Amino acid sequence: MTALQTRMAPEDISEIITRSAGAIAQVQPDLGRGVTEAAGPAVWVEPQDEAQLAEVMRLCDEHGWRVLPVGAGTQLDAGYPVPRPEVWLSLARLNRIVDYAPGDLVVTVQPGLPLAALQAHLAEQRQMLPIDPPVADEATVGGVTATAASGPRRALYGTLRDMTIALRTVYPGGRVVRTGAKVVKNVAGYDMTKLFVGSFGTLAVLTEVTFKLRPVPLHRETVFLFGDVAQVQELRRRVVGSHLIPSRLEVIGGAFDPPLVSGSRTWTLAVDCDENPSASAAQTRQLLAWANEIGMEAEVVQGDAADQAWEAYRRQLLAGEVCVRFQAKPSALAGIAERLQQYAEARGWTSRVTAGAVGGAGRWSFAGGDVSAYAEAVRFCRGQAAEEGGGCVIERAPLAVRSMVDPFGTVPATQTLMEQVKRTIDPNRVMSPGRFVGGI
Template identity: 40%
Template sequence: MSSQIVNQDPTGYRLGGRTPNVVWAPADRAEAVDAIRSAASAGQSLVIWGGGTAIDLGFPPERYHAALSTAHLNRVIDYQPDDMTITLEPGVRLSTLQALLAERRQFLPLNPALPDRVTLGGLVSAASSGPWRAGYGTPRDWVIGLRVIGADGLEVRAGGLVVKNVAGYDLPKLYTGSHGTLGLLTEVTFKVLPMPPAVGHALIELSGATEVENVLARLRDSDVDPCVVSLLHGSGVQSIQLPTTADWTLLLEFRHFPEAVRWQLDQLSTASTLGG
């Protein structure tokens, strides 16, 4: 086994009341294959760790002998700004990716919490999206290619490096949201977007659950197209220090050309949009 043992006392990888015997941090795909095959041959269960932000979703494992960290699988494999695609290893942090894309006025339209900790492998495995989900969807809409090492140590390549890729089964959608149960993601290819020229926000103060339901129904039937629709209540309003004292607040965000953002914000103030 050539993989580096990164923690002789791996309590930081405790999960479901169990602590692994060892933590492996492969430096490349070959070392990852070695680690997975070693665990398989010994009949050991292996849990894949990225940033750990969604590791406790779902039922804890019944057996947990070893953790495999993607900390050293953190390279950018290929970036094609003109094609708006990028391929990375799973240990790259979301904040690192967004900073790289921002240099070319591009972004990945996924914004889960804790971007400095979220890894791209974890983001895909947990299908994490964030408040932008209303306008941009989930990782299933933005992953176009994957490389995965299965429990037998064999590697599968799914999807491709181009946006218009329709050959065969859409396996990236199968692996997205699988929480590492189908294998270790070793490469992820995303399509990305140009940064919007303008961003606008609106706060709608609401008096109670009935008004919330009515406003959301009217918003859905209107012509406005927010990329964020977040309903905040009580401490949720206070935690992000919004300029409102209402118990219920609807936070909307619009990302588009300046004229489109202004038009949508104007529409919110009309009786025809939200019923006055």
């Protein structure tokens, strides 16, 4: 049977999956509202283990049923609107920690486990997965892996792609494929693991993810330095060119309310340190000396207060109706951030803008307009980033906005290669078809 021969009623699809795979499969009358091109009846499937999931994938590939993998659903407002899938594949029941070796700083987990639950478990051993993306509390490991979500800690620790060392995946057709190895040191060659991180569920379904971990810092200390954009840029230049080792280095502006700390002004450079108390104190002294030279104000927070400030930062970035991520050379990010903030203020919008002053990536979260205005704002951000050799993608936006303006922007030079990979792994195009860059 080919994909062209297969249009079945949801009730028939549900019966086939239940009978053949043994997985929970229920027809939902209105799945996809706000997520897919059109809402309507579809089958919600909850496999209890990898074997059931593999059989579901085999059936979907055989019959040509489109599949949309789902964790907590917090990342579904990114990417292109997709045609309504016949099967929504929930990974909620695959939510265990499979293997944890604290002595090796390695953990293997299933994709349905909430990221917050994983971090809480690791914290009992004074360890962490060093990512802090602005995602909802219920976001799952699978969701953040599929979208390659990262946050300010990338300045020191790198991105989620750097921390993912192995995967178990189920390909369309039901074949289980392992990539990488559950050790930090691995053999040379092409790293297939990186292929699936950030693929938006368009290639295969993750069933296990193995991460390398880091110890929880013994001391946390953040210096918030306040001034205008020119002062922030000058201080950023000094930090980057120095011997200092910031774990986070963020330019922050806009309507953070309540403010992250009591002294917040319009523009802030937040410099975090995960070193021991004496090293952190030395870094703070240098920052305060430079701030005094430049004419900036400063506030130092430590321990739980520092954690609370960064948590407020993360949560408030989630408050906007639209959030875009822009990339450019790090030295240009503060200027781009200022122009984005001015754009929002001219329209009376609520706006928050941040820029990672090391990695070359920033976020702009805003609310207060309508669909067409939001689409124009995305185009404006894209133009600003393009002038500095960068780009802009939509991380979160209503379906109508993503239907009006391309979520990813310019098609990359690697588009042909990505399409070939898609054809090789998913020749029948059943996995989240059309959701990724260039409509893959």
